[in-house]
Amino acid sequence: MSRYIPGLVVREAGGPATVEELRLPEIGPGQVRVRVRAAGVCHSDLSMINGTLRPPHPLVLGHEAAGEVVEVGEHVTRAAVGDHVVLNWQPPCRRCWFCDHGQPWLCSTSSGVAALENGITLDDAPVHVTLGLGAFAEQVVAPENAVIAVPRELDFEIAALLGCSVLTGSGAVQNTANVQPGESVLVIGLGGVGLSVVAAARAAGAGQVIAVDVSEAKKGLAEAAGATDFVVSSDTLSKDIRVRTEGRGADHAIECVGRASTIRAAWRATRRGGQVTVVGMGAADDMVQIAALDIFSSARTLRASVYGQADPDVAVPALARDVLDGRLSLDHLITDRIELAAVPAAFERMARGEGARSVVRL
Ligand SMILES: [Zn+2]
Numbered sequence: 001m002s003r004y005i006p007g008l009v010v011r012e013a014g015g016p017a018t019v020e021e022l023r024l025p026e027i028g029p030g031q032v033r034v035r036v037r038a039a040g041v042c043h044s045d046l047s048m049i050n051g052t053l054r055p056p057h058p059l060v061l062g063h064e065a066a067g068e069v070v071e072v073g074e075h076v077t078r079a080a081v082g083d084h085v086v087l088n089w090q091p092p093c094r095r096c097w098f099c100d101h102g103q104p105w106l107c108s109t110s111s112g113v114a115a116l117e118n119g120i121t122l123d124d125a126p127v128h129v130t131l132g133l134g135a136f137a138e139q140v141v142a143p144e145n146a147v148i149a150v151p152r153e154l155d156f157e158i159a160a161l162l163g164c165s166v167l168t169g170s171g172a173v174q175n176t177a178n179v180q181p182g183e184s185v186l187v188i189g190l191g192g193v194g195l196s197v198v199a200a201a202r203a204a205g206a207g208q209v210i211a212v213d214v215s216e217a218k219k220g221l222a223e224a225a226g227a228t229d230f231v232v233s234s235d236t237l238s239k240d241i242r243v244r245t246e247g248r249g250a251d252h253a254i255e256c257v258g259r260a261s262t263i264r265a266a267w268r269a270t271r272r273g274g275q276v277t278v279v280g281m282g283a284a285d286d287m288v289q290i291a292a293l294d295i296f297s298s299a300r301t302l303r304a305s306v307y308g309q310a311d312p313d314v315a316v317p318a319l320a321r322d323v324l325d326g327r328l329s330l331d332h333l334i335t336d337r338i339e340l341a342a343v344p345a346a347f348e349r350m351a352r353g354e355g356a357r358s359v360v361r362l
């Protein structure tokens with residue numbers, strides 16, 4: 001029995017994203033079918049269409065989502081029909097060297113796959129789905145390890161954010177940077193991830209959380225998330241940060257943009273011996289230049305945080321509990337609730353630096 005569902009598709013590189021009718025395959029062993037209820041518009045989706053990444057086409061966009069399991073294939077053990085689930089765009093295999101060594105976020109079977117085919121078709125031809133999901137669609141077909149059950153009382157819109165921006169942002173603070181009480185944290189780029197970083201840094205007890213964005217309009221959102229300082233990015237950023245950190249620079253800089261220029265700015269605004277954590281996903285040809293002498297004499301650490309350096313099967317349910325118990329407030333992250341056809345307009349808002357998360361309600 002064929003099922004047709006609406007989904008947001010880009011037919012060719014540089015082409016528009018439009019709502020198309022997709023045909024779902026029969027699900028196979030180990031697969032689940034999820035009725036998507038909410039999907040966040042993430043910067044990585046924009047990267048799929050603005051030339052930063054070069055995914056194959058046609059492409060169903062979307063990967064930050066939550067929904068309800070409506071069908072399970074043979075041998076599925078970790079999901080049942082009716083479960084409310086968060087989708088995981090990088091499900092660990094639990095068998096490779098990285099999974100075996102406690103680094104499931106680097107799982108060798110799922111890392112670096114921008115889009116793949118999973119049996120869904122458009123006009124009887126295979127389409128690719130973003131990060132193995134293609135969640136800007138009424139339903140997705142996914143392997144069972146790509147769904148994480150969460151309590152039914154958790155709002156779908158909040159649950160969706162746990163699957164990408166919140167897991168990424170809170171994990172960068174807790175797991176990668178390991179921010180300690182009293183430390184100063186500079187956060188560059190205040191999209192969904194950056195604002196999650198701000199909230200997590202504050203929750204970790206950071207003494208100063210300095211939020212930076214190119215847009216002055218982000219000030220209110222930054223303060224609502226818990227920033228102690230807000231600075232509009234400029235050529236004098238490192239000087240501005242030093243002025244606010246007793247001349248030293250911040251203990252931590254967390255870069256949530258993914259550009260050489262902002263990684264450089266994060267580096268220069270961090271104190272001697274400080275830590276720079278890159279969360280933003282940048283382009284393959286955008287080179288970061290740091291002098292060899294600077295690397296030695298600054299004694300800074302530069303590292304990346306992939307998917308919050310977390311085990312999503314552990315971290316997502318923990319985040320869900322934090323939300324339900326009132327320890328973590330994410331309501332300020334959602335600034336726009338939209339329909340599928342309005343995602344391109346949400347990309348434009350994102351590119352202009354307006355708002356925080358737009359969430360598609362399906
Ligand atoms: Zn994302």
Ligand SMILES: [Zn+2]
Pocket residue numbers: 092093094095096097098099100104106107108109
């Ligand atoms: Zn693995």
